[in-house]
Amino acid sequence: MTRQQLKYKRKSVVNRKNALIDATLSLIASKGIKGATVRAIAQHANVTQGLIRYYFNTKEQLxxxxxxxxxxxxxxxxxxxxxxxxxxxxxxxxxxxxxxxxxxxxxxxxxxxxxxxxxxxxxxxxxxxxxxxxxxxxxxxxxxxxxxxxxxxxxxxxxxxxxxxxxxxxxxxxxxxxxxxxxxxxxxxxxxxxxxxxxxxxxxxxxxxxxxxxxx
Amino acid sequence: MTRQQLKYKRKSVVNRKNALIDATLSLIASKGIKGATVRAIAQHANVTQGLIRYYFNTKEQLxxxxxxxxxxxxxxxxxxxxxxxxxxxxxxxxxxxxxxxxxxxxxxxxxxxxxxxxxxxxxxxxxxxxxxxxxxxxxxxxxxxxxxxxxxxxxxxxxxxxxxxxxxxxxxxxxxxxxxxxxxxxxxxxxxxxxxxxxxxxxxxxxxxxxxxxxx
DNA sequence: CAATTGATTATACAAGTGTATAAAAATTGG
DNA sequence: CCAATTTTTATACACTTGTATAATCAATTG
The missing domain is CATH 1.10.357.10 (Tetracycline Repressor, domain 2)
Incomplete structure (x- = not known):
């Protein structure tokens, strides 16, 4: 029962962090703090939501x-x-x-x-x-x-x-x-x-x- | 199976609305927009959460x-x-x-x-x-x-x-x-x-x- | 190129959210 | 004081939230 997983490219730590931060700021700018959910941020940064927690222990940190x-x-x-x-x-x-x-x-x-x-x-x-x-x-x-x-x-x-x-x-x-x-x-x-x-x-x-x- | 319900006092429409608005503003002032949930507002105004929807069709209106x-x-x-x-x-x-x-x-x-x-x-x-x-x-x-x-x-x-x-x-x-x-x-x-x-x-x-x- | 490490996805979960509705209490009018 | 109406509570529901974890893929290294 292997599950099909999407292809992806690995990025450097600072690149990913910056991308996630940029996505966060972009969302807050347009939709306010309520628009910056982990799922929306992940989507905006073209990653899946789990990745956020890999780079930031908690959303608060991000x-x-x-x-x-x-x-x-x-x-x-x-x-x-x-x-x-x-x-x-x-x-x-x-x-x-x-x-x-x-x-x-x-x-x-x-x-x-x-x-x-x-x-x-x-x-x-x-x-x-x-x-x-x-x-x-x-x-x-x-x-x-x-x-x-x-x-x-x-x-x-x-x-x-x-x-x-x-x-x-x-x-x-x-x-x-x-x-x-x-x-x-x-x-x-x-x-x-x-x-x-x-x-x-x-x-x-x-x-x-x-x-x-x-x-x- | 009658359920025990709390006693309460009825208030005028403007009194209730103002009380709910005051509670909302007070919560936003101290905890920000995320702190102003319907439940928190109701608690702050000493009513149950259902009442908010009786006075305001939606939270957005409040x-x-x-x-x-x-x-x-x-x-x-x-x-x-x-x-x-x-x-x-x-x-x-x-x-x-x-x-x-x-x-x-x-x-x-x-x-x-x-x-x-x-x-x-x-x-x-x-x-x-x-x-x-x-x-x-x-x-x-x-x-x-x-x-x-x-x-x-x-x-x-x-x-x-x-x-x-x-x-x-x-x-x-x-x-x-x-x-x-x-x-x-x-x-x-x-x-x-x-x-x-x-x-x-x-x-x-x-x-x-x-x-x-x-x-x- | 095989094996290991590290990055990413997929999925699950419990808690909190706004909303909907029926029951119960308070008030009002006859 | 009883019936009708309005206000308030109690409860349920579907959905979103942040978090947790295991599976899978990419890259690195020997």
């Missing part, structure tokens, strides 16, 4: 890994432009950083959906809460540094408390525009959010920032 | 009603202070409006969790998308009006396009601070978000707004 992956990608995409222009002045660097978080693929309904789906787990799971906290402060500290340098350059240095508040405010502008762009993608012109973001940050810290981010 | 209820409450709490001071000047009214959305119970982990839990459904369900759209533009249009009046008062009227962008930016500041306050409640002092919010909006629109919102 979900947690997917969250880290998503946040890591957001961070990476946002920081990349900054790292590729180490020789520019502080004002330009700050403007670039702000704008890079306000265009696709960071601003995106799916990206927002994934982030939102994890919020509750972040609040209840200690590990995820720590990941979230780190991501947030990584952003904010970077902003604070960029703002400090820009203010020094302009000859208007601020106090530590002042810097903290400016960083919180600037971060809020970015997060708020990111949120709105993801929640109502049709309500804004292309590139509009980035322009508004840079202009607002410019006003908040009291420094003229270069707006016309050359598309190259 | 969820949708809960979403409307939550958004309506947020709107109400934010607009209440504004409506209670119709005789104040535009600047004061704007500052009050901004600040009222940046203190509890609007800024709150549970409130954020509920909002986030619905984001995906909002993107996929036409009815909920419309509710969301209306809520957003109700806020933004109100902000735009307050900003317009404040600018006129200060003798710096802006163009329509300029006003639109200022409203988007101001709304983003509020949303961003709201989001951060709900996601990391321990990261900010009490009242800090409101102060930063008013100060930022002040800088963005270029008008001095009264900061010290008297606690009365």
């Amino acid at each position: 979900i947690t890994a997917a969250y880290r992956h998503h946040m890591g990608r957001l961070t990476q995409v946002t920081f990349a432009p900054l790292n590729s222009m180490p020789e520019e002045g502080p004002a330009t660097r700050l403007a670039t950083f702000v704008a890079s978080g306000l265009v696709p693929p960071v601003v995106d309904p799916g990206s927002l959906s994934v982030w939102a789906s994890f919020i509750n787990k972040v609040q209840n799971d200690k590990t995820m809460r720590e990941t979230h906290r780190e991501t947030y402060f990584e952003f904010r500290d970077c902003l604070e540094m960029l703002i400090r340098e820009a203010l020094v350059e302009a000859g208007k240095p601020a106090s530590e408390e002042g810097l903290r508040q400016l960083a919180i405010a600037t971060n809020a502008v970015i997060d708020g525009l990111w949120l709105e762009g993801g929640a109502l993608p049709d309500a804004f012109e292309r590139g509009e959010l980035a322009v508004i973001g840079v202009r607002s940050v410019s006003a908040i810290i009291g420094i003229d920032l270069p707006e016309g981010k050359s598309d190259k | 969820i949708t009603a809960a979403y409307r209820h939550h958004m309506g409450r947020l709107t109400q709490v934010t607009f209440a202070p504004l409506n209670s001071m119709p005789e104040e000047g535009p600047a004061t009214r704007l500052a009050t409006f901004v600040a009222s959305g940046l203190v509890p119970p609007v800024v709150d982990p549970g409130s954020l969790s509920v909002w986030a839990s619905f984001i995906n459904k909002v993107q996929n369900d036409k009815t909920m998308r419309e509710t969301h759209r209306e809520t957003y533009f109700e806020f933004r249009d109100c902000l735009e009006m307050l900003i317009r009046e404040a600018l006129v008062e200060a003798g710096k009227p802006a163009s329509e396009e300029g006003l639109r962008q200022l409203a988007i930016a101001t709304n983003a500041v509020i949303d961003g601070l709201w989001l951060e306050g709900g996601a990391l409640p321990d990261a900010f002092e009490r009242g800090e978000l409101a102060v930063i919010g008013v100060r930022s909006v002040s800088a963005i629109i270029g008008i001095d707004l009264p900061e010290g919102k008297s606690d009365k």
Whole structure:
């Protein structure tokens, strides 16, 4: 009584894990957390459901890994432009950083959906809460540094408390525009959010920032 | 073979519906959307699970009603202070409006969790998308009006396009601070978000707004 | 190329899910 | 106070969920 089994190709561990994580994020992005069942994930990744447990002891582990992956990608995409222009002045660097978080693929309904789906787990799971906290402060500290340098350059240095508040405010502008762009993608012109973001940050810290981010 | 049935009190339709909606929102706030099962909701509302279907044809209906209820409450709490001071000047009214959305119970982990839990459904369900759209533009249009009046008062009227962008930016500041306050409640002092919010909006629109919102 | 190891599939299972329906209790009207 | 109606409970059901395990196939290695 031999059972006929489908043919398959073996993949490396990281390939499989990434494929499963991608399938998970893709499903959460489109159908929410409820759409990310083990069976749906397996189907989306073109494997059978048993394989998931071979790579992840539990579904919770897969979900947690997917969250880290998503946040890591957001961070990476946002920081990349900054790292590729180490020789520019502080004002330009700050403007670039702000704008890079306000265009696709960071601003995106799916990206927002994934982030939102994890919020509750972040609040209840200690590990995820720590990941979230780190991501947030990584952003904010970077902003604070960029703002400090820009203010020094302009000859208007601020106090530590002042810097903290400016960083919180600037971060809020970015997060708020990111949120709105993801929640109502049709309500804004292309590139509009980035322009508004840079202009607002410019006003908040009291420094003229270069707006016309050359598309190259 | 008569079965022993528990005693109970009958309640009015609106009372029951509200109780079920409250239980739903409470569960979503603490345990996320997955925690809001019909059985858990019924237990939280001290009824048996069958009753839910008596008041709501389907669980989807209950969820949708809960979403409307939550958004309506947020709107109400934010607009209440504004409506209670119709005789104040535009600047004061704007500052009050901004600040009222940046203190509890609007800024709150549970409130954020509920909002986030619905984001995906909002993107996929036409009815909920419309509710969301209306809520957003109700806020933004109100902000735009307050900003317009404040600018006129200060003798710096802006163009329509300029006003639109200022409203988007101001709304983003509020949303961003709201989001951060709900996601990391321990990261900010009490009242800090409101102060930063008013100060930022002040800088963005270029008008001095009264900061010290008297606690009365 | 045979044998062993490791990856993948197939299948089963218990628990939880939303929904459906009949019985029982509470309320109302005559 | 009895009959009719509405609200609430109790129970059942089919389906989905995450997990567990054994069979089977692919790759590696000697």
